[in-house]
Amino acid sequence: MKSFRTEIISVGTELLLGQIANTDAQDISSMLSEIGIDVYYHTVVGDNPDRLRSCIETAKNRADIIITTGGLGPTYDDLTKQIIANCFNLPLVENKSERKFLYDYITNVHSEISENNYQQSLLPEGSTVFHNLWGTAPGCAFRKEGKIIIMIPGPPREANNMFKTYALPYLASLSDNVIVSHEVRIFGTSESELDDLLRTDMSSMTNPTMAPYAKEADCFLRITAKADTKEKAEELIKPVLIDTVQKIGDTVYGIDVHNLETRVYQLLSEKQMTFSSAESCTGGDIARRFTDIPGASQLFLGGVITYTDDTKEKLLGISSELISEKSAVSEEVARQMAQKVRALTGSDIGVSVTGVAGPANDGLHEVGTVFTAISANDICKVIKLNLGKERNRAYIRRASGNFVFDMIRRYLTGLPIVNVFKNVDYLLYRDLLS
Amino acid sequence: MKSFRTEIISVGTELLLGQIANTDAQDISSMLSEIGIDVYYHTVVGDNPDRLRSCIETAKNRADIIITTGGLGPTYDDLTKQIIANCFNLPLVENKSERKFLYDYITNVHSEISENNYQQSLLPEGSTVFHNLWGTAPGCAFRKEGKIIIMIPGPPREANNMFKTYALPYLASLSDNVIVSHEVRIFGTSESELDDLLRTDMSSMTNPTMAPYAKEADCFLRITAKADTKEKAEELIKPVLIDTVQKIGDTVYGIDVHNLETRVYQLLSEKQMTFSSAESCTGGDIARRFTDIPGASQLFLGGVITYTDDTKEKLLGISSELISEKSAVSEEVARQMAQKVRALTGSDIGVSVTGVAGPANDGLHEVGTVFTAISANDICKVIKLNLGKERNRAYIRRASGNFVFDMIRRYLTGLPIVNVFKNVDYLLYRDLLS
Numbered sequence: 001m002k003s004f005r006t007e008i009i010s011v012g013t014e015l016l017l018g019q020i021a022n023t024d025a026q027d028i029s030s031m032l033s034e035i036g037i038d039v040y041y042h043t044v045v046g047d048n049p050d051r052l053r054s055c056i057e058t059a060k061n062r063a064d065i066i067i068t069t070g071g072l073g074p075t076y077d078d079l080t081k082q083i084i085a086n087c088f089n090l091p092l093v094e095n096k097s098e099r100k101f102l103y104d105y106i107t108n109v110h111s112e113i114s115e116n117n118y119q120q121s122l123l124p125e126g127s128t129v130f131h132n133l134w135g136t137a138p139g140c141a142f143r144k145e146g147k148i149i150i151m152i153p154g155p156p157r158e159a160n161n162m163f164k165t166y167a168l169p170y171l172a173s174l175s176d177n178v179i180v181s182h183e184v185r186i187f188g189t190s191e192s193e194l195d196d197l198l199r200t201d202m203s204s205m206t207n208p209t210m211a212p213y214a215k216e217a218d219c220f221l222r223i224t225a226k227a228d229t230k231e232k233a234e235e236l237i238k239p240v241l242i243d244t245v246q247k248i249g250d251t252v253y254g255i256d257v258h259n260l261e262t263r264v265y266q267l268l269s270e271k272q273m274t275f276s277s278a279e280s281c282t283g284g285d286i287a288r289r290f291t292d293i294p295g296a297s298q299l300f301l302g303g304v305i306t307y308t309d310d311t312k313e314k315l316l317g318i319s320s321e322l323i324s325e326k327s328a329v330s331e332e333v334a335r336q337m338a339q340k341v342r343a344l345t346g347s348d349i350g351v352s353v354t355g356v357a358g359p360a361n362d363g364l365h366e367v368g369t370v371f372t373a374i375s376a377n378d379i380c381k382v383i384k385l386n387l388g389k390e391r392n393r394a395y396i397r398r399a400s401g402n403f404v405f406d407m408i409r410r411y412l413t414g415l416p417i418v419n420v421f422k423n424v425d426y427l428l429y430r431d432l433l434s
Numbered sequence: 435m436k437s438f439r440t441e442i443i444s445v446g447t448e449l450l451l452g453q454i455a456n457t458d459a460q461d462i463s464s465m466l467s468e469i470g471i472d473v474y475y476h477t478v479v480g481d482n483p484d485r486l487r488s489c490i491e492t493a494k495n496r497a498d499i500i501i502t503t504g505g506l507g508p509t510y511d512d513l514t515k516q517i518i519a520n521c522f523n524l525p526l527v528e529n530k531s532e533r534k535f536l537y538d539y540i541t542n543v544h545s546e547i548s549e550n551n552y553q554q555s556l557l558p559e560g561s562t563v564f565h566n567l568w569g570t571a572p573g574c575a576f577r578k579e580g581k582i583i584i585m586i587p588g589p590p591r592e593a594n595n596m597f598k599t600y601a602l603p604y605l606a607s608l609s610d611n612v613i614v615s616h617e618v619r620i621f622g623t624s625e626s627e628l629d630d631l632l633r634t635d636m637s638s639m640t641n642p643t644m645a646p647y648a649k650e651a652d653c654f655l656r657i658t659a660k661a662d663t664k665e666k667a668e669e670l671i672k673p674v675l676i677d678t679v680q681k682i683g684d685t686v687y688g689i690d691v692h693n694l695e696t697r698v699y700q701l702l703s704e705k706q707m708t709f710s711s712a713e714s715c716t717g718g719d720i721a722r723r724f725t726d727i728p729g730a731s732q733l734f735l736g737g738v739i740t741y742t743d744d745t746k747e748k749l750l751g752i753s754s755e756l757i758s759e760k761s762a763v764s765e766e767v768a769r770q771m772a773q774k775v776r777a778l779t780g781s782d783i784g785v786s787v788t789g790v791a792g793p794a795n796d797g798l799h800e801v802g803t804v805f806t807a808i809s810a811n812d813i814c815k816v817i818k819l820n821l822g823k824e825r826n827r828a829y830i831r832r833a834s835g836n837f838v839f840d841m842i843r844r845y846l847t848g849l850p851i852v853n854v855f856k857n858v859d860y861l862l863y864r865d866l867l868s
Contacts, residue, residue: 004707016473018464019647021455025478030452040485044459044476051474058492192540194510196548203510213448214589236843276745283725284718287739291717294793294827302745304738305721309734311710311779315749345745346666359728392568392729396590 004148004174006032006039007063009055011071011080013046024152024159025071031168036177036226037065043355047077056087065171066147067163070154072137074117080151081140085124090143092122095129098138105136116395128168141170148174180233181224184244186250187260187406191219201240208237210244217399218236218260249413253390253406260405261289267412268299275349275408276318278341280328281357288400292427301345306337316340327364329354331382334371338382341374349411351404355385357396367391370400374407374417383407383419394417438608439581440466440473441497443489445505445514445528446588447480458503458586458593466597469606470613470660471499472594481511490521499579499605502599504588506571508551511850515574519558522578526556526813529563540571564600568592574606582608607692614667618678621694621840622685625653631681635674642671644678651833652694684849687840694839695723702733709783709842711737712750712775714762715791715804722837735779750774762814763788765816772816776809783845784809785838789819791830798861801825803835808841808851817841817853 001162008025015022025042032039040063045055052071059066071080073088085092098121106113110269120137124130132140140152152159186194193215195202202210204280208225221244225236245252254263277286277300287303290296306312309323318336326332335356342350355370356362368387373380385403387396403419410417449456459476466473475495479489486505493500500587505514508675519526532555540547553557554571558562564573569592575584584601586593618666621627629636632655636644641850642659655678679686688697702709711720711734721737724730740746743757752770760766768788776784789804790796807814821830837853844851 013458016460017465017467017475018460019645021457023455024788026449026452026455029450033451040480041489041530042449042456042476046474054496055475062488105813109645111450173713177570192508192548192551195550199510199550201687211447211713225578250703277739278720280629280724281733282722283730284713284737284739285725287715287718287741288722290833291741292828296717297741300717300741302739302749305711305718305725305736307721307725307731307734307736314778314780315738346746346748356860386542394726397726401450 004037004064005062006037006067007041007043007059007276008039008067008069008155009043009045009052009059010069011045011047011052011281013043013048013077016046023298024154027156028067028069028152028163031164032171033179035172036175036179037171047071047079049079049083050156052079052083053087054089055420056084060087060145060147064147065150067150069159072120072139074114074119076116077118077396080176081122081124084149084151088124088149089140090124090126090142090144093125094118095121095123095138096130098123098131101131102136107300108375113239132158132162133165139166141167150333153351165371168238177226177228178230178233179224179226180230181222182236182237182241184221184223184248184252185254185257185259185263186219186221186239186251187217187253187402189248190214190220194219194221194248198244201244205240208240210240217395220387242287244288250410251410259289259407260402261402262293262406262432264405265290265293265296265299267409271412271413271433274299274342275351276301276345276347277404278337278350278352279303279305280307280312280352280354282353282397282400282404283307286351286353286404289401289405301347304341304344312337316344323367327362329356329362329365329369329371331384331432333369334373334382335375335380338373338375338381348376349408351354351408353400353401353404355387355396357393358391359398366417368396370396370403372400372407374404374411376411379411379417380406381417385419438605439496440471440499441475441477441493441502441735442473442501442503443477443479443486444503444588445479445481446484447482448846449478449504449725450480457590458588460596461590462501462597465602466605468613468615468658469602470609470611473640479632481505481513482514483517483553486513486517487521490518492519492775494579494581498581499584501584501586502611503593506554506573506585506587508548508553508571510550512553515558517558518583518585522558522568522576524558524560524576524578527559529555529557529572531561532557532565535565536570545772563597566596567599567793569594573600574785575601577628578645585722594741599780610666611662612659612667613658613660614664614671615656616671616675617690618655618675618682618684618686619688619691619693619697620653620655620682621651621687621836623682625651628653628655628682632678633679634852638665639674642667642674644674651829651836684844687843693723694843695726698842698846699727699730699733700725700840701843705846707782707846708733708735708737709785710775710779710781711838712741712771712784712786713737713786714741714746714771714786716787716831716834717741719831720785720787720838723835735781738778743774746771747866750778761796763790763796763799763803763805765805765818768807768816769814772807772809773814782810783842785842787834787838789821789830789834790835791827792825793827802830804830804837806834806838806841808838808845813845813851815851817851818851 127140225233227233337352338350358367374381561574659667661667771786792801
């Protein structure tokens with residue numbers, strides 16, 4: 001199979017000013033990766049003829065496929081076609097049917113059409129025209145000097161749709177392999193522990209390949225294979241996937257699952273069980289994350305956010321004496337929060353979080369001290385986390401939420417509910433609710 | 435003033451696979467544009483030593499400032515420092531204090547530290563170290579061969595914060611004019627309405643300049659001036675700012691305020707008042723957004739998430755007859771939710787949201803139908819929103835939350851509590867709580 005090195009050049013000063021992110025390059029790369037075409041470079045350059053020309057020349061030297069986005073519109077700073085045509089010694093010629101389309105389209109909305117609009121109907125001689133069904137400027141493709149050149153408008157919706165509709169089928173016909181990838185989602189084994197565990201495997205692998213990625217208190221491994229058919233790529237991945245999951249162990253919470261809350265959603269759905277939450281330092285984030293999932297109302301009955309000592313008493317009925325004696329950030333309060341919200345809502349599972357997210361501490365505990373609890377009809381367990389006093393508020397809230405979702409996962413899959421972090425006290429209750 | 439040509443090189447195969455957008459380059463470009471430093475190119479390259487080296491060489495030929503993001507982590511494919519040090523003939527040397535930090539940081543959470551973590555403490559000889567307060571890998575900067583090189587980690591939060599904290603002040607000191615900008619934050623006047631209202635002003639302005647930006651159901655105008663001193667730039671902005679705010683009116687909720695919840699935080703602090711929330715379709719997002727602000731516990735007493743009809747009764751005591759009669763998504767239920775959560779928590783203000791966030795509707799209302807209410811000792815007001823059935827779940831939740839925060843703002847500043855969106859029914863109650 002011939003391998004095509006691809007470069008995506010996005011043209012627009014608004015990108016260099018940081019006014020928008022380059023989602024065109026992202027969308028196009030994502031589509032290309034699915035048909036097994038390798039993107040080697042993204043380049044962003046402003047609406048400047050000399051610099052654009054030099055980027056095109058650089059791309060001619062290092063890529064087989066050059067895809068540009070942007071700079072096809074009607075204004076004076078839309079220069080992409082002119083510069084590319086010039087770099088490949090092609091004249092621009094007017095496309096009659098695009099000219100007619102522009103006239104009809106624009107006069108349908110405005111009383112008259114200004115002459116500069118017709119600039120959009122000029123295309124490099126011999127191009128295949130991509131008629132724009134989502135805006136006005138057509139895109140185009142041509143082959144010359146052993147290169148494939150594709151030009152697509154800049155506005156994200158136009159870029160995405162035009163690429164998918166016209167350019168992708170054209171390029172897919174050139175590629176004779178497919179790429180398949182799977183994600184092993186992990187909570188409780190860090191990116192560097194994964195690297196330690198799997199470095200030998202990863203560095204010697206060529207097909208499939210495997211790489212770890214970390215995201216706030218959560219991480220995943222991506223295993224990617226290339227073959228001529230989807231089935232063959234899956235066959236290449238399968239033994240590696242099985243072996244890797246075995247090596248990592250029960251911190252693997254799913255394959256191709258978007259996040260921990262989605263895994264909990266799946267498990268609750270399977271078992272037809274419900275949960276509720278009592279949150280202090282996470283301030284509603286656990287509920288918010290779960291209810292981001294459409295259909296969550298079947299499984300999440302409700303929750304309370306008891307952000308002060310007083311509301312812990314008023315909303316949950318936790319005695320103020322207990323709070324005075326033990327403090328709001330304590331094993332006992334966490335336990336009662338989980339038990340009481342479960343009883344109040346009538347859910348199968350109740351979870352809770354109380355802790356110090358910072359930046360200030362509560363005078364008793366370091367920032368990062370968090371108690372999480374899970375209560376169900378056969379278990380009530382509290383775990384104390386020390387998430388690290390140098391961590392920031394957002395991290396502590398995020399990690400605490402992940403921890404709570406992981407407790408639910410462990411409970412529902414029959415795994416021991418252990419703290420996957422270090423420096424943790426384990427506290428276990430098995431008292432049935434009265 | 436010397437002009438610095440800047441290139442941002444982002445390193446990471448995940449960018450070329452389209453798994454994430456290059457928001458690092460966007461954020462950094464946006465910050466650089468504010469201090470008057472011109473970005474000429476963005477480049478994205480994978481974790482491949484030869485291609486990375488060639489991109490660095492290209493950048494050396496066309497830029498004065500080279501900023502890299504990514505590739506500073508502990509794994510075998512993190513190569514940025516090695517390649518750059520090599521391109522500039524500098525050895526990598528271990529930074530003792532970063533080594534100690536890594537040891538402390540990692541062993542605080544995990545039982546042991548794996549050796550590869552220390553790779554992060556190796557930095558090009560003579561670099562200025564940017565200690566990472568948001569993660570583990572330090573960044574750095576050095577000057578050599580007439581170039582300024584800055585390396586920043588890839589994870590967006592780390593990249594954004596590290597650049598802002600360390601690199602930006604350093605680069606600002608090189609620029610001999612100052613750029614000052616202010617943001618007029620607006621809720622309830624759309625970007626295109628702003629464009630209509632201010633187009634004549636905006637298109638003829640050169641210094642200051644003014645541009646509108648929109649973000650999910652919230653928008654702002656940025657007014658930017660350039661001068662040799664901060665004071666002169668402020669003087670240029672002042673009359674434009676005053677005039678613009680007058681033209682827009684009371685949908686302006688603040689100047690240089692990060693978001694609506696921050697404005698509400700300021701107002702509650704000034705007045706020493708508290709609030710509580712009862713959320714249905716927003717699922718805790720209002721509480722979560724407010725408690726993202728450090729110090730929120732002084733002002734937010736707590737809340738309930740009554741995600742089902744049953745929990746509306748159990749947690750808030752709203753009668754199931756009322757819900758059966760009027761439906762959970764109704765004016766009466768919204769009103770009672772706000773009143774009852776206020777009474778339960780003893781807060782000065784109670785707010786509520788109940789609606790259909792989609793994707794499925796409730797059989798009675800279109801997706802996007804949302805009732806929001808505010809209750810205080812002298813007012814109880816419900817507003818019905820039609821956020822549009824073609825909007826997605828995330829937008830409807832976000833916009834509903836913004837609307838609730840704006841109701842609190844309007845109440846606290848003595849403005850009429852009106853619906854700032856179109857197609858809306860106005861419902862007003864002035865019954866005092868029993």
